[in-house]
Amino acid sequence: MKIVALVKQVPDTETKIKLTADGKALETAGIKYVVNPYDEFAIEEAVRIKEKNSGSTVIAVGMGPERMKEALRTALAMGADEGIYIAEENLPGKDGLITARLLAEAIKSLSPDLVICGKQAIDDDEGRVGPALSHYLELPFVANVTKLTVESGKLNLHRELEGRTEVMEVALPAVVSAQKGLNEPRYPSLINIMQAKKKTINELKPEQLLSNDELNKLSTLEETGLNLPPAREKGRKLQGDPEQMVKEIVTFLTETVKIS
Amino acid sequence: MPLALTEEQSIIRETIGKFAKEELLALAKGIDASEQISPEAYSLLTGLNLYGIFASAESGGAELDNLSYLLIMEEIGYASGTLALILAAHNSLVVYPLMKALHPELKSIQKALAQGTAAGALAHLETDSDLLSACLKTQAQESAGEYLINGEKTMVIAPDNTGYYLVSAQLNQEPALFLVEKSAPGLTIGSPIPTIGARGAGIRNLEFHNVKTPYCVAKGSQAQELITDSVLHYFLALAAINAGIIKNCLASATAYAKERKQFGQKIINFPLVQNHIIKMAESLQVIQLLVHQAAMETHPGAWRQKVAYARLYSGSAGIKSAISAIQVHGGYGYSKEYPIERYFRDAQMVQSMGGNEELAKKFLSDVLISGGEL
Numbered sequence: 001m002k003i004v005a006l007v008k009q010v011p012d013t014e015t016k017i018k019l020t021a022d023g024k025a026l027e028t029a030g031i032k033y034v035v036n037p038y039d040e041f042a043i044e045e046a047v048r049i050k051e052k053n054s055g056s057t058v059i060a061v062g063m064g065p066e067r068m069k070e071a072l073r074t075a076l077a078m079g080a081d082e083g084i085y086i087a088e089e090n091l092p093g094k095d096g097l098i099t100a101r102l103l104a105e106a107i108k109s110l111s112p113d114l115v116i117c118g119k120q121a122i123d124d125d126e127g128r129v130g131p132a133l134s135h136y137l138e139l140p141f142v143a144n145v146t147k148l149t150v151e152s153g154k155l156n157l158h159r160e161l162e163g164r165t166e167v168m169e170v171a172l173p174a175v176v177s178a179q180k181g182l183n184e185p186r187y188p189s190l191i192n193i194m195q196a197k198k199k200t201i202n203e204l205k206p207e208q209l210l211s212n213d214e215l216n217k218l219s220t221l222e223e224t225g226l227n228l229p230p231a232r233e234k235g236r237k238l239q240g241d242p243e244q245m246v247k248e249i250v251t252f253l254t255e256t257v258k259i260s
Numbered sequence: 261m262p263l264a265l266t267e268e269q270s271i272i273r274e275t276i277g278k279f280a281k282e283e284l285l286a287l288a289k290g291i292d293a294s295e296q297i298s299p300e301a302y303s304l305l306t307g308l309n310l311y312g313i314f315a316s317a318e319s320g321g322a323e324l325d326n327l328s329y330l331l332i333m334e335e336i337g338y339a340s341g342t343l344a345l346i347l348a349a350h351n352s353l354v355v356y357p358l359m360k361a362l363h364p365e366l367k368s369i370q371k372a373l374a375q376g377t378a379a380g381a382l383a384h385l386e387t388d389s390d391l392l393s394a395c396l397k398t399q400a401q402e403s404a405g406e407y408l409i410n411g412e413k414t415m416v417i418a419p420d421n422t423g424y425y426l427v428s429a430q431l432n433q434e435p436a437l438f439l440v441e442k443s444a445p446g447l448t449i450g451s452p453i454p455t456i457g458a459r460g461a462g463i464r465n466l467e468f469h470n471v472k473t474p475y476c477v478a479k480g481s482q483a484q485e486l487i488t489d490s491v492l493h494y495f496l497a498l499a500a501i502n503a504g505i506i507k508n509c510l511a512s513a514t515a516y517a518k519e520r521k522q523f524g525q526k527i528i529n530f531p532l533v534q535n536h537i538i539k540m541a542e543s544l545q546v547i548q549l550l551v552h553q554a555a556m557e558t559h560p561g562a563w564r565q566k567v568a569y570a571r572l573y574s575g576s577a578g579i580k581s582a583i584s585a586i587q588v589h590g591g592y593g594y595s596k597e598y599p600i601e602r603y604f605r606d607a608q609m610v611q612s613m614g615g616n617e618e619l620a621k622k623f624l625s626d627v628l629i630s631g632g633e634l
Contacts, residue, residue: 034274070267077271187279190309190322190332193271 001053001150004107005046005080006117006129007062008036009071013122019226026226035071038118040078040185041178046116047079048183049150057081061106063099064088069201076196077188083201091206093219096124100132101218105209108137112173114155119144119177127177134175142170144179263552265331272324273331279308280339288340291460292602295452297342302376302421310336310347311376315355319367321374327555330500334548337504341606342460344501345613346379349417349461352494354380354426357437357486361477369424369439369475378423383413383440383466384487391491391615392623398468400429400436400476407431407438409471417613418449419462426477427468428487435483439475446471457605458613489560491615492567496554498614499570502578503547505607509585510540512600517588527588536584543577550574565627572620578607 011017011031018027035043043060050056060075062068063086072083086102107115115137120127134141146165147158155174159166160181170176188196206215238245253259265273287301305311313329315321324332329351337344355373358366358380372378386397398411409429418425425440425447440447450465478486514537517528527533550573554566582604586593593600611617627633 070270073267074271074274077275187275187283187308188271189307190272190313190324191317193268193275194317194322194324196271197268 001049001056001114002110002112003046003049003056003058004110004112004115005039005043005058005060005075006103006115006133007039007043007060007068007071007075008118008121008123008129009033009062009064009068010036010121010123013037017228019228023225023227024223033067033070035074036118036121036123038120038122038178038180039071039075040118041180041182042116042118043075043078043080044183044185045148045178046114047186049114049148050079050081053150059084059110059112061103062086063102072201073196074188076199076201077193078186079188079192080199082199084204085201086204086206086209089206091219092212092216093221094223095219095221096126096128097132097220098215098218100129101136101215102206102209103129104133104136106204107133114150114172115139115175117175117177119179130175130177137173137175140170140174142168142174142176145176146179146181148176148182263327263549263556265327269325269328269331272328273335276308276332276335277338279304280335284336284339284343288342289599289602291340291342293459295454295459297346297419297421297460301343305343305347306376309376311350311379312355312374313347313351315359315370315374319370319374321355327552330497330551330555333497333500334504334507334551337501338508339504341501341505341602341609342458344504345458345461345498345609346417346419348494348497348501349381350379352497353382353384353417353490354424356493357382357426357490358439358477360486360489361437366439366475366477372423376421379419379421380424380426381416381418381422382490383416383418383425383427384491385413385415386411387414390619392488392619396428396430396435398427398429400431400438402431406472406474407476409438409440409468409473411468413466413468415453415463415613416466417461417463418466419460422462425466428483431476431479434480435487436479437477437483437486438473439477440468440471440473444471444473456608456612457602458609459605463613488564492564495571495614495620496551496567498610499547499554499567499574500551502574502607502610503544503551505578505603505610506540506544506547506581509581509600509603509607510537510544512598512603513537513540513585513588520590533588536588540581540584543581547574547577561632565624568620568623571614572617572624575611575614575617575620578610579604582607 012034015031020027046058050058058080059082060072060080061084062072065088069085072085076083084106117130131141142157144159145157146160149156153172155170157168291297309322312321314324317323358370373380385391401408423442427438427440446469448467452462452464455463517533520527550570554570557563557566585600589598589600592598
């Protein structure tokens with residue numbers, strides 16, 4: 001089997017988010033970047049399928065700035081065989097559709113049996129790339145998978161929903177997105193980290209995949225600004241007669257918070 | 261992190277850091293309380309090749325560079341002083357000198373050590389000597405292609421999985437190093453000595469009564485140099501471990517100070533609490549710089565001095581930072597409810613198990629007295 005695992009690099013969850021002075025971007029100084037946790041499930045699952053099906057290969061594919069290659073290298077250390085890096089440069093805008101389309105162009109020529117991605121990236125939480133990619137590849141898509149088994153030309157899948165599990169079957173090739181619970185991602189060993197150094201990461205530029213005209217057509221979103229959530233207002237403490245306090249709370253809820 | 265890292269170093273630090281926080285930190289309290297390291301804990305460490313960090317690929321090691329090794333020690337030190345100490349002792353004091361010894365007959369043993377199927381322990385310290393000196397009372401005699409060893413060793417870091425001892429002894433009035441199997445007849449392995457920190461590391465005394473071994477690893481000045489270099493290599497690892505312990509003290513104290521309210525406000529707002537926290541952060545930054553500076557030094561003489569500085573500074577800075585973290589926690593810092601007391605006990609490990617501070621001072625003084633530059 002040929003399996004593609006999508007990788008994105010995101011700020012570590014412990015990072016304190018700050019904005020640049022012009023308020024248009026995240027302040028990147030001092031940010032520690034990690035592999036998107038949902039993508040770790042995707043890489044791990046791809047590697048497990050490979051280990052169970054001899055002769056399989058796993059290709060890690062990712063797009064982003066130069067530092068993104070470190071995330072691909074981590075995927076290689078976890079067991080992916082090769083990487084494809086698409087440089088995030090000379091693009092008409094920042095848009096998940098552009099990312100999905102470029103990824104699709106790079107993946108199409110590989111003719112994979114299965115594409116696994118994380119259900120979303122934990123930085124922008126858009127969750128658009130997976131479904132959009134399946135659209136551009138013209139392949140079926142199953143989201144939020146928590147269990148996956150490969151069976152002669154098809155996949156058996158579990159999706160956890162509230163209070164129940166949806167069991168599905170999908171023909172290969174297909175695109176699926178990984179949800180927490182799918183597996184326990186491994187820690188790459190030191191030897192595997194060193195061996196990953198010898199594996200290849202092929203670099204592609206957007207213009208090698210799509211013409212500028214086509215890219216421009218895709219750019220529908222413009223990011224106009226970023227705002228931090230408002231600081232929490234100071235709480236008020238009531239004191240005195242309980243009956244009076246209850247009245248005050250009710251007045252506050254109906255008139256200030258406007259609960260009807 | 262003071263210095264720029266390569267892609268691999270950065271992935272290694274990231275991976276081991278995550279592994280230490282997610283897996284080892286949860287085990288650390290139990291190891292400390294029970295003074296036991298479980299077989300599962302050992303297999304977690306071997307699974308990531310932590311017993312062969314810089315051993316050759318041929319012997320099953322990862323062949324990492326010095327800085328990577330020290331980054332790993334810092335990350336593991338963050339989670340568990342005991343686990344960091346046993347890994348530093350195994351890698352620096354046994355795998356490292358054996359690699360340099362290049363003894364063809366030792367290949368299978370080197371493999372077992374690098375893969376962690378058996379750990380190694382250096383039996384060098386005696387009651388009448390220090391870690392860097394070679395005035396040994398333990399004696400070795402050559403007889404029919406084998407060596408007979410007689411003597412006593414103290415404070416050997418030998419956890420339960422130790423399979424081999426690297427033993428220093430006098431052979432024809434010169435220092436020499438021998439490799440001895442744990443099951444060798446005549447070798448008495450003492451019970452672990454209860455210690456303040458690094459509990460579970462299996463620190464013990466050994467007695468040799470006509471212990472036979474065919475393996476002489478090095479003799480004469482080569483043996484002396486191997487011992488000195490390995491011990492300094494280990495000192496540097498201990499400095500990195502203390503950076504990890506301080507990092508945890510800093511993180512715990514900062515988190516606590518941001519939560520804990522007293523006199524109507526969070527204690528992080530008090531300048532005297534901030535002073536404790538800034539001092540810890542400063543120590544961490546300085547140790548990292550000293551450790552990295554030594555790791556990058558290639559000239560042997562300069563390397564030894566830089567290691568001595570890192571050892572000297574990190575020992576007292578570690579214990580001071582742990583005391584600061586206790587102070588920030590107020591009375592709770594003195595209780596066993598919080599893990600700070602363990603960091604405090606483990607920080608002393610570097611002062612006590614890494615040669616004493618005076619040894620590093622003496623080393624630097626000797627350089628100065630002999631007309632060298634400090």
